[in-house]
Amino acid sequence: MKLIVGLGNPGSEYEKTRHNVGFMAVDLLRDRCAPGAIPKSRFQSAVVEARLPDPDGSDQPALLMKPLTYMNLSGRSVAEAVRFYKLTPAEDVLVIVDEVQLPVGRIRVRADGSAGGHNGLANIEQFLGTNAYARIRIGIDRPGEHITQRDYVLGRFTEDQRPAVDEAVDKAAKAAITWAGRGITAAMNEFNTRPPKPKPARKEQGATDAEKNPENTSNETGPGASGEAQGNQGKAEQQ
Numbered sequence: 001m002k003l004i005v006g007l008g009n010p011g012s013e014y015e016k017t018r019h020n021v022g023f024m025a026v027d028l029l030r031d032r033c034a035p036g037a038i039p040k041s042r043f044q045s046a047v048v049e050a051r052l053p054d055p056d057g058s059d060q061p062a063l064l065m066k067p068l069t070y071m072n073l074s075g076r077s078v079a080e081a082v083r084f085y086k087l088t089p090a091e092d093v094l095v096i097v098d099e100v101q102l103p104v105g106r107i108r109v110r111a112d113g114s115a116g117g118h119n120g121l122a123n124i125e126q127f128l129g130t131n132a133y134a135r136i137r138i139g140i141d142r143p144g145e146h147i148t149q150r151d152y153v154l155g156r157f158t159e160d161q162r163p164a165v166d167e168a169v170d171k172a173a174k175a176a177i178t179w180a181g182r183g184i185t186a187a188m189n190e191f192n193t194r195p196p197k198p199k200p201a202r203k204e205q206g207a208t209d210a211e212k213n214p215e216n217t218s219n220e221t222g223p224g225a226s227g228e229a230q231g232n233q234g235k236a237e238q239q
Helices: 018-033 071-085 119-128 149-153 162-182 184-191 218-238
Strands: 002-006 040-042 045-053 059-067 093-099 107-110 134-139
Touching: 002 018, 002 071, 002 162, 018 045, 018 059, 018 093, 018 134, 018 149, 018 162, 045 071, 045 162, 059 071, 059 162, 071 093, 071 119, 093 119, 093 162, 107 162, 107 184, 134 162, 162 184
Parallel strands: 002 059, 002 093, 093 134
Antiparallel strands: 040 045, 045 059, 107 134
């Protein structure tokens, strides 16, 4: 049995907020791996039993969990399930959380590590007595200058952020399936990739004589155009 935990806060007022992307990832896993399943109340959580596809064609049993204790007390639910199923956290537990230090659209898979200031992870570490359990962090961006972090994470995504968030949640769900079937190393290798840097724009063909040889433009284009060309050359050099 694998335990996949999505962190968030219960209640309609917190639905689809940035702090609840862990819930969103577990909901997506439920829709894909246990369609139609009705969540049950166990371990102070809403849980669904699912079977995740394995590379060898078999299914990996997993418990999909959304703790209903509020974010800061998530460790109670996780610890109860670990004890009940006699799980080994380092091998059998995966937690999915939001991360303000990652840009929207990015995820990061780790085998273990510190809570990094995340109260939900800190509480899980406290109840399990270890930080050796896998986690997937979903980027939600940093808050702006005129909003507190608390208000930011409890707010909803902007329209501009939504497409990247949906993509990241999808990647997190796929990474969770990979972790369950092939292990943490395979999940990290596949999903901890940075997006490619955009290629520099190619200069258009047919450059003018002034663009090819800006030093000799003063006699051909006049003082105004020459000054602009020199200014542009200086800007390019500064960059």
